[in-house]
Amino acid sequence: MNTTERAAPAPDPDQPFIRVEGVSKKFGAFTAVDTVSLEIRKGEIFALLGGSGCGKTTLLRMLAGFEAPSAGKIFIDGQDMTDVPPYRRPVHMMFQSYALFPHMTVEKNVGYGLKHEDMTSAERAARVAEMLELLQLTPQAKRKPHQISGGQRQRVALARALARKPKLLLLDEPLAALDKKLREKTQFELTNIQHQTGVTFVVVTHDQEEAMTLASRMAVMDKGQIMQVGVPTDVYEYPESRFVADFIGSINFFSGVVTAKNGDAVQLDVAETGGTLTASSPLDAQIGERLTLALRPEKIRISRDQPEGGNAVPGMVEDLGYFGKDSLYRIKLASGHVLSVSSVNARRAGESARVAQWDDRVWLSFDPGAIILLRGEA
Template sequence: MPLEPELQRGGPGGAAHHSPRPLSQTDPFIRVENVSKSFGTFQAVKDVSLTIEKGEIFALLGGSGCGKTTLLRMLAGFEDPSAGRIFIDGQDMTGVPPWARPVHMMFQSYALFPHMTVERNVGYGLQHEAMTAAERRDRVREMLELVQLAPYAGRKPHQISGGQRQRVALARALARAPKLLLLDEPLAALDKKLREQTQFELMNIQDKTGVTFIVVTHDQDEAMTLSNRIAVMDKGQVRQVGTPTDVYEYPASRFVAGFIGAITFFEGVVESLGDTARIAVPDFAGPQATGTVQARPTAGLKPGQKVTLAIRPEKFSISRHRPEGPNVLAGVVRDLGYFGKDSLYRVALPSGGLVSVHAVNARRAGEAERVADWEDAVWLSFDPSAAILLGE
């Protein structure tokens, strides 16, 4: 039976993630100092510095080739940094081999022994530990109960589901009580529904054990659901570190804004600054719009400065009738996609620009008229606080 989701709350973009456990105010548990890694002339990781607290679930998020797995392998000791240092629990890991580190790495393939039972797979890493046979049995039993697989102890890996195999690998990784668990794309082999369920199971297990998790993933929803904090990586560099809310609602750059979730970009110029910033946006100009947008000002803005205005699809309201307030645009629905829980509208502005809008389907189809249909004239609006202003 799957674990019930615990410690969850609404996250950005509809994601849900657990409330972070209180973290210590002392030295960070992991410190990555100016770490780089080159393979010949190719630099996979470029001058990365990070701190990770004890008890965090920390995600390394990025596309293929961004350096996240290379960084994970350096933490595990499978690769040596070309420059920089890594500290784990106050100890410099320079020259420390993988088997001497307080770390266990859980691979994407799970790497279970097909000829061994679930129980023997979990206990395999304890064979050379200074434990009695009884202590090993108790530890294996404890791990199987933790991941709710005790009834499957005598089965082989091919006799259990993909989600259960994932939990066997997790139990084996935790059996040796590592201080740090590294997970490389841990849920990539699971289907969507099972992946969502297993995310909560991982969160609950981490909360019960207190082990620090570092998760490598290319899946932004997975990173936002699982983690206390995320490091967004691109071309070997960390572009932003923050909570899921930070990186979604307050991206530090156009790259981060575009990588995390759906978003539409418009070019503009700062007209004036006050309680709100007034931004001239040519794409918003038209017969029924001034082309000026009100947005929450950010530090360092100056009149005349070129900026990128970014708006998430769910921040728009869409209506057949003109609403009151600032930031009102006229448009025509060009495309419409129905996804059950919500609908996606692609609205053409008089300038020719396209805006993506998500509207929640709060009522069952047939009980209420759809907000709009193909080729309908509509009005869009958004609150000034919803507009993201980016200087790069």
């Protein structure tokens, strides 16, 4: 794919393309989606992220018109779509299974949705050729689905969806059937295709890395509710709740009591580390308040020598794992609390490249700004 082309116009932040207003969906006594309000901009890739049963797919199906809300309204491009049937919405949904016709060639699969469009045969053929070229499927045009790879089948389904030029494309776990390397490659291809076409994408996924790679913005869902909406870097670096902090990536938690505050600098007495830690946080913490401290493993430095000043905690290497590009250390503190620490393997030298080995005494250090302060106890 040509990753240098960015033809789509920049999204207008003042004009939501999709507006979900207080939408709920109940199945008997079970509430799958609970009073969700959400705005999605035109021309962006928006990810709905959450674990199984959180309501993300139900919300996607309501956008598509396959489920009717029990309460609330859904607007697409300024039009109330709450009671509009799926076939009258400017929407296409791409399913996880791809749903290709096994007896049809690639080009016939791509053109299937154009049969009832008001187009001449020449126009249909030109549109199919355009989609095949865009998705790099021209060499596979005469093959059938079983004669091409999983990644190519995924692109056929995407080409078929884009052929009808929908205003909104809904993707339900679009990369789940692909292996890890192909999934990573396809993530960037999807992003580039979206930029070239300008179609608004809404992607449902349970994969945090996939959401953060694909999405311009994302919503984290739990128990039918939206817990946080933001760009991936903000959701990862500035989670608004313990749930979001814990769900996105790996993280360590402590409990601490605020002992002093000077502007954004907050000092806390932390029993697990056996002393005082300093955090830099805009949270309006009060003296004596008990807070949760959250710390990402990659924000922690590990060394054999005691660092000078700052947040420094001694411990012992209880366990470690080697993952090639980095190593994960589990450090046991004097209190018995265990911290996860990630360290990049910058040298190519086997065990000697590691900072420490099992049972080594080490020091952990981290900047005040690396600590995330959250209300509530750990």
